Amino acid sequence: xxxxxxxxxxxxxxxVCILGTLYIIWPFTVQYGLYMLTDYTGATTFTVFFYLxxxxxxxxxxxxxxxxxxxxxxxxxxxxxxxxxxxxxxxTFETWRFPRPLFILQFxxxxxxxxxxxxxxxxxxxxxxxxxxxxxYGPDPEGHLFSTLSKNMPGITILGFVGKADDKAPDGxxxxxxxxxxxxxxxxxxxxxxxxxxxxPLSKGRARPxxxxxxxxxxxxxxxxxxxxxxxxxxxxYIRDTWLLLEDGFNLNVRSxxxxxxxxxDVFVSAAxxxxxxxFILAGVIAVKLESRGPAIYTQKRVGLxxxxxxxxxxxxxxxxxxxxxxxxxxxxDPRVTRxxxxxxKVRIDELPQIFNVLKGDMSLVGPRPERMEFVRELEKVIxxxxxxxxxxxxxxxxxxxxxxxxxxxxxxxxxxxYDLYYIKNMSLLLDIKIxxxxxxxxxxxxxxx
Numbered sequence: 001x002x003x004x005x006x007x008x009x010x011x012x013x014x015x016v017c018i019l020g021t022l023y024i025i026w027p028f029t030v031q032y033g034l035y036m037l038t039d040y041t042g043a044t045t046f047t048v049f050f051y052l053x054x055x056x057x058x059x060x061x062x063x064x065x066x067x068x069x070x071x072x073x074x075x076x077x078x079x080x081x082x083x084x085x086x087x088x089x090x091x092t093f094e095t096w097r098f099p100r101p102l103f104i105l106q107f108x109x110x111x112x113x114x115x116x117x118x119x120x121x122x123x124x125x126x127x128x129x130x131x132x133x134x135x136x137y138g139p140d141p142e143g144h145l146f147s148t149l150s151k152n153m154p155g156i157t158i159l160g161f162v163g164k165a166d167d168k169a170p171d172g173x174x175x176x177x178x179x180x181x182x183x184x185x186x187x188x189x190x191x192x193x194x195x196x197x198x199x200x201p202l203s204k205g206r207a208r209p210x211x212x213x214x215x216x217x218x219x220x221x222x223x224x225x226x227x228x229x230x231x232x233x234x235x236x237x238y239i240r241d242t243w244l245l246l247e248d249g250f251n252l253n254v255r256s257x258x259x260x261x262x263x264x265x266d267v268f269v270s271a272a273x274x275x276x277x278x279x280f281i282l283a284g285v286i287a288v289k290l291e292s293r294g295p296a297i298y299t300q301k302r303v304g305l306x307x308x309x310x311x312x313x314x315x316x317x318x319x320x321x322x323x324x325x326x327x328x329x330x331x332x333x334d335p336r337v338t339r340x341x342x343x344x345x346k347v348r349i350d351e352l353p354q355i356f357n358v359l360k361g362d363m364s365l366v367g368p369r370p371e372r373m374e375f376v377r378e379l380e381k382v383i384x385x386x387x388x389x390x391x392x393x394x395x396x397x398x399x400x401x402x403x404x405x406x407x408x409x410x411x412x413x414x415x416x417x418x419y420d421l422y423y424i425k426n427m428s429l430l431l432d433i434k435i436x437x438x439x440x441x442x443x444x445x446x447x448x449x450x
Contacts, residue, residue, distance in 0.1 A: 003230070010061045010121075011052055017113035018048050021106050029102035042096030046089045051082035051110065057441040060114075063122055071122065072115050077444060079111040125155075135191045136161035136173070137182065137210070138200025143170025145197055145223060145238070152231060159189050161197070179206060183213065193219045195226055198238050232403070233418035234425065236384045244385065250425055261429055266365050269436075270358040277352045284315045284349045287340045294320035297353060302370035305393045310362040312370060313353035317341025348443050354396045366432040367395025368420040371413075379413050386413075389420045392427065399423035399431070402438040 022036055022044065030036075036044055055061065058078040063071060083103075090097035098106075134156050140146050147170075149158060160174035161167075162182050169175050176185050179201070185191070194210065196202070202210075214220040221229065223238040224247075244250055285296040298316035301309045318336040337345065344350045357363040363370065368389040371379070380386045400419035404412075423431065 003232075007061050013117050014052060014055060014114055015048055017117065018051055018106075018110055019044075021109040021113060022047070022102070025102055025105045025109065029099050029105065040096070040098065042093065043090065043098050046093075046096065047082075047086050047098075047106070050085040050089065051079070053437070054078045054082035054085065055114070057081070057437045058444065059438065059441050060118070063118060063125060068119060068122055071118050075115045075118060076111060079107060079114065081444075082110075083107045132156040132193055133189065133191045134158050134193045134195055135176065135182070135186060135189065136197055137163075137179070137194050138197035139163045139167040140170065140173065140197050140199075141168040143173060145195075146170055146173045148235070149195070152227075156193070159191055163200075180209075183209065186213070186218065193221065196220065196222050198223060198240075227418075228422060228425070232399075232422050233415075234421040235418055236414065236421070239385070244388070247425070250388075250391075258427065258429065262364060262366075262432065263361070265429065265432070266358050269365055270355050274355050274359075277355065280349050281315070281352050284340075284344050284352070287344070288316055288338075291338055291340045292319065301373065302394065303373055303376050303390060304362055304370055305390065307376075307387070307390045309373060310357070310370075312363070313356055315344055315350040315353060317345050317350045351396055358396060362393075364393040364395045366398055366423075366435045367393050368398050368423070369401060369416075370394035375413075379410065382410055383414050383417060385421065386417055388424060389417060392424055397435060397439040397442075399435055402435055402442050 019036075026036055030040075034040070055075070055078040058074045058081070060071070060074050060078050083106075087103065090103070097103075132155055134149070136145065136158065138161065140161060146158060149156065158173065160176040161169065162176050162179050162185060165175070165178065167175070176189070182194070186194070194213070196210075200206075210220055224234055224243060227233055227235045227238075288296040294316065296316055298314045299311050300314070302312045304310045317338065318341055319338060341350070354363060358365055376386070398420065399422060400416035403419050404416055423435075
């Protein structure tokens with residue numbers, strides 16, 4: 001199922017749960033003759049909006065990687081957050097509020113219903129796992145593509161590949177037949193998707209039959225398009241310079257309107273955020289000063305737009321002599337991190353001074369995380385297209401940060417670049433808002449922080 005359609009369906013189920021809960025408890029908590037959608041329009045609208053927003057922020061609509069336990073915890077926290085936000089709005093607008101007994105009962109019933117349908121959805125997803133049958137069109141001699149798809153997309157079953165009889169095939173990937181036999185093989189194997197390998201021969205004579213099958217309803221994807229559609233990242237090892245050149249979405253310089261609106265949003269949101277965040281910044285600075293000597297605000301050179309360096313501001317979370325032996329990757333349970341530093345990293349308070357970088361224009365609220373020049377030079381040598389992440393301003397948060405745990409290696413940097421490429425290709429204000437909402441969920445569930 002398409003990701004957008006799945007999200008719409010899941011959100012609709014939650015709306016049914018919320019309104020259904022109100023309908024059930026309405027006769028027992030509200031005066032007779034008053035109606036939910038007419039007499040309490042504002043309260044009902046607030047309730048639905050804040051519950052859905054909370055579920056979205058907590059990642060309750062992405063069930064692909066959650067266990068049943070993790071999912072129920074997310075729904076519990078999302079329902080609690082939705083209740084708190086709704087209660088705050090009820091307090092602000094006194095004429096639009098539910099009676100207190102209804103407000104309390106709704107929390108428990110909505111939690112039960114929202115958890116119940118997700119348990120069923122997870123069970124159904126597990127039953128359907130592997131139902132998408134894929135045929136690779138073209139050779140995969142080293143088996144990299146076969147391994148990558150099998151690892152990242154457990155919901156698919158790779159039946160084999162079509163190509164030439166003398167094409168080398170990795171272990172576990174059967175040769176199904178010649179390219180000209182693709183249509184017959186699809187019918188025989190009941191395949192439901194074709195994935196074109198990077199080395200597939202696509203002359204005019206080869207491409208026309210594939211196009212006809214696509215027009216008849218058979219999903220046909222390149223590897224890059226498949227990853228972008230299903231995993232929302234772009235695999236760097238399976239794309240070429242020509243793909244970046246011709247693919248729609250990388251023409252950032254001509255999308256100046258988006259850049260200007262993005263800058264306007266950066267200034268407005270950062271100024272508002274600073275009004276809220278300054279007590280947390282002050283508390284973080286005081287805590288760092290009380291624990292250890294040295295400056296509480298840490299400055300460091302990072303690489304920004306078009307490869308230019310700028311000074312980034314953070315609350316110091318490591319010992320003063322953390323890099324006496326030179327620049328180092330941050331590691332899990334890094335011994336250089338102080339006790340206060342460990343806490344402020346988990347709740348992301350150490351990142352708050354970067355609001356000043358956003359106001360100055362060195363950074364944006366959303367974008368690829370800025371890296372140090374020492375690491376950039378190293379990574380550009382081993383990761384294809386690493387330079388592309390400098391075509392936009394770096395961000396306080398980003399698509400890679402909300403989709404992938406904290407990276408501390410070359411392989412992690414490669415994976416995060418794939419998410420950054422997706423962001424750069426699809427950059428929009430709507431995607432920025434989506435990332436900001438998801439960032440709130442990451443802060444509430446700080447499993448990726450180090």
